[in-house]
Amino acid sequence: IFEETAFVGSPYDDEIQSDQGSVSIFERLNGLWTETQKIIASDSISSARFGSSIDCENDTIIVGSNGYNSSRGRAYIFSKSQSTWIEESTLIPSTYQLQNGDQFGYSVSLSNMIAVVGCPFCDPNSILDAGIVFIFKKTSSNWTENASLTHQTPSSNARFGWSVSIDEDILLIGCPSDSQMKPNGGSSHLYEKSTSNDSWILTNQFIPIDSKSFDYFGISVSLSKSFGLIGSYQPPIGPGKAYLIQKENSTSTWKIASKLIPSNPIINVQFGFSLDLYNGWSIIGSPQANV
Numbered sequence: 001i002f003e004e005t006a007f008v009g010s011p012y013d014d015e016i017q018s019d020q021g022s023v024s025i026f027e028r029l030n031g032l033w034t035e036t037q038k039i040i041a042s043d044s045i046s047s048a049r050f051g052s053s054i055d056c057e058n059d060t061i062i063v064g065s066n067g068y069n070s071s072r073g074r075a076y077i078f079s080k081s082q083s084t085w086i087e088e089s090t091l092i093p094s095t096y097q098l099q100n101g102d103q104f105g106y107s108v109s110l111s112n113m114i115a116v117v118g119c120p121f122c123d124p125n126s127i128l129d130a131g132i133v134f135i136f137k138k139t140s141s142n143w144t145e146n147a148s149l150t151h152q153t154p155s156s157n158a159r160f161g162w163s164v165s166i167d168e169d170i171l172l173i174g175c176p177s178d179s180q181m182k183p184n185g186g187s188s189h190l191y192e193k194s195t196s197n198d199s200w201i202l203t204n205q206f207i208p209i210d211s212k213s214f215d216y217f218g219i220s221v222s223l224s225k226s227f228g229l230i231g232s233y234q235p236p237i238g239p240g241k242a243y244l245i246q247k248e249n250s251t252s253t254w255k256i257a258s259k260l261i262p263s264n265p266i267i268n269v270q271f272g273f274s275l276d277l278y279n280g281w282s283i284i285g286s287p288q289a290n291v
Contacts, residue, residue, distance in 0.1 A: 002056045004028035009051030009063070015040055021050030023063055025085060041065060041076055042087050050076070055110040061085070062115050064105030073104030075117045077143055089143040091117060093134050096148065099123070104134070111166040113138040114146070118161030118173070124150045131160030133173055137198065146198050149191065151175060152205075160189075163231075167223040169193035171200060174218030174230065181207050186217030188230045190245075190254055204254045206230065208243060217243070220285075222277040228254075229282055231272030240271030242284050262286065 001007070006026040013022040015038075025037040041050045045068065053064035059080035068074040075091040091105075098104055098119075107118035115136040122132040130151060137146040151160040155178070163174035171191040178187040190204040208217060215238075220231035226247040233240040239262055246257040260282075262271045266289070274285035 002058070005056070006033065007054050007056055007061055009054050011049035011052040011067070013051070016044065017046040019047045019049060019067065020044045021048055021052065021065065021067075023051045023054060023061075036083075037085055039063075039078060039085055039087070041068075041074075041090075043090070045069070047071075048074075053105060053108045055108050057110045057112075060088075060110065060113075062091075062108045062110045062117075064108045064117070066103040066105040068105070069098075070100040071103050071121075072098040072100060073102060073106065073119065075105040075108055075115070077115065091115060091134075091136050091143060093119075093132075093148070094145045096122065096124075096132060096134075107161060107164045109164045109166045109171075112168050114166060115143065116164045116166045116171060118164045120159035120162040122161075124154055127154045128156040130154035130156060130158050131162070131175065133161040133164060133171075135171075135200065147200055149173070149200060151178070151189070152202060153180065155179065163218060163221045165221045165223040165228070167225065170223055172221045172223050172228050172230075174221045176216040176219040178218070182211050182213040182215070184214045184216060185211040186215055186219070186232065188218040188221055190228070206243070206245060206254075206256060208232070208256060208259075212237070219273060220275045222275055222282075224277045224279060227277060227280075229260075229275050229277040229284075231275050231284070233270040233273040234268075235270055236268040239265035239267060239269050240273065240286065242272045242275055242282075244282075260284065262289075 011021040049067035050065040077089040104119040120131040160175040176186040191200040217232040228245040269289040271286040
């Protein structure tokens with residue numbers, strides 16, 4: 001959602017072909033949320049799952065289609081022209097040859113004309129499902145790949161890039177199956193954009209001191225200004241939790257500031273599986289809770 005426009009993905013929509021996917025756009029008009037447009041990819045094919053991930057900024061949105069072409073994946077940029085959303089660009093890596101099952105577009109994020117696309121099942125240097133994150137930048141009217149990032153010590157099945165969030169010159173990446181401390185304990189990685197060029201510098205790696213096996217810390221991430229939120233949904237060993245990270249004004253360093261848990265914690269409700277953070281407010285999903 002951005003201001004008074006909401007974007008809702010429907011990755012298994014059979015609009016024309018089976019599971020091709022779509023995105024419905026709603027606008028708040030006269031106090032009511034009204035669907036004003038439904039978009040699909042221009043090169044839509046069956047099982048593409050267009051709409052599996054979405055992010056927006058001003059009059060631009062990015063849409064992931066992680067099932068495209070035997071789950072190689074794609075991502076798309078749409079921009080608003082007057083009152084209509086029009087497909088502007090298709091994003092695919094230029095420095096990596098996508099393979100079946102890579103799922104480029106599994107996660108997406110957009111800020112300040114920089115698009116970030118997670119590909120958690122990519123195999124950098126033939127390391128199975130280690131994951132890669134690709135960064136695209138708009139120059140003039142073209143979107144081009146600007147950088148790609150991997151875990152500093154890639155390992156099989158770590159799935160770096162499962163979740164991504166960018167806010168201006170700060171990027172947070174989730175790696176929920178990272179087993180460097182505990183099996184599938186997870187980690188998250190914070191990058192800051194260099195002031196001298198377009199390179200991205202790893203400044204923090206977050207692993208909670210109470211990390212446990214199968215916490216999947218980094219299953220979801222969100223950034224907003226000097227704060228970040230990282231989900232750790234703990235199936236099936238715990239209720240799940242989320243960690244707030246904060247940038248300290250005095251030192252400009254980031255640290256884990258607090259931990260959020262449900263008021264009535266119940267095993268395997270998967271609190272933290274999804275989340276968002278904006279301007280001092282957070283929303284955290286718990287998809288297995290019985291309400």
